[in-house]
Amino acid sequence: MINVKGGYERVFAKINLDAALNNFNNIVSSIDDNTKVLAVLKTDAYGHGAVPIARLLENQPKLYGFALATAEEALILRNSGIIKPLLVLGYTFPSSYENLILKDVSFTVFREDMLEDLARVCRNLSSTEYQYKVKVHIKVDTGMGRIGITPSDDGIEFVRKVMEYPEIQIEGLFTHLAKADEKDRAYTEKQIKIFKDFANRIEEELGIKIPYKHISNSAGIIEYREANMDLVRAGIILYGLWPSNEVSKEKISLKPVLSLHSKIVYIKKIPPGTSISYGGTFISDKDMVIATVPVGYGEGYPRSLSNKAEVLIRGQRCKILGRICMDQLMVDVTGVEDVAESDTVTLIGQDGSEYISMEELGEISGRFNYEMACDFGKRIPRVFTQNNKILYTKDYYEDF
């Protein structure tokens, strides 16, 4: 276990940057030679920390750039010195247009009013000495039912309109897969075909060549080589987590990046008939030893894991007893030899030969691994390691 600084004993997430680089390299070896990676760093890199992950990957030759969900997420990366392309995947509200154009962030477009507004902001910023350009990726809805133009005559008309603005430069065209993580392949194969046909139609009928066409998310990268095209958008697999249980885990090797650790703050013996935590949902039926761990749903550790999940202490699985509180939880350490206050508690990660994964907790909490990772909150300091040394630490203590 790495030694963390004072203030981080209560709880911290270790972010293993070597694991993230390993995952990136394995993604690269599983895609075509002329396909590049758009690394998806939205929601602070799925709770892992967007800036350190961006710095880790920025100089990789096969890294095209980074994708974010919001204008603010893109600006955080730019303002921290990241110079590779940045793409906002969602709708961007007009109040952010000026800032993003000035910082050379690319937009996802699919609404006509965006075009006029973007072009106008761009003209206003430009002078005879310097003409700004707006870079856009056009989103196509091929079966997600979310944002995106339809792959139809209307869609062609939209692209034609985009081309009429000298201020706007079409950098990409993309779609998103709705079921690539499921066993049944028919829906995804249809989405891929619709997208490729529509892209061909645009290029032929409108006489343009779109530089970056992209389809795949993580599940698409693992399962659909034919969807590689110019870029793939790698999200969850960068962090060593699986898009679902239905993708084939033999096709790519992944190492989980995040582990979560705390310490026992109190140990006590209890007789039979003792009620544990709010509501007394656990009552002992024998003599037991219980430990209090200072982690709760205030950290984003789901309350729905109450009476269900386990943690690791001295290499052994210990069951959570009673309801998880906002700041603390109790575990059964009855069978743990030599257990002591201040012992390390691993809530996610490896201890000895035992391992607790984000997937395991996602599943038993009735959520899933993506949501678990994103919900690890401000109260968890992040410790970034490379070669088992601490490279950066980040906490949010100043915000309080």
Ligand SMILES: *Cc1c(COP(=O)(O)O)cnc(C)c1O
């Ligand atoms: C979040 C997102 C991704 C990444 O998805 P993963 O399953 O995490 O790889 C890719 N593309 C779009 C449009 C997204 O919103």
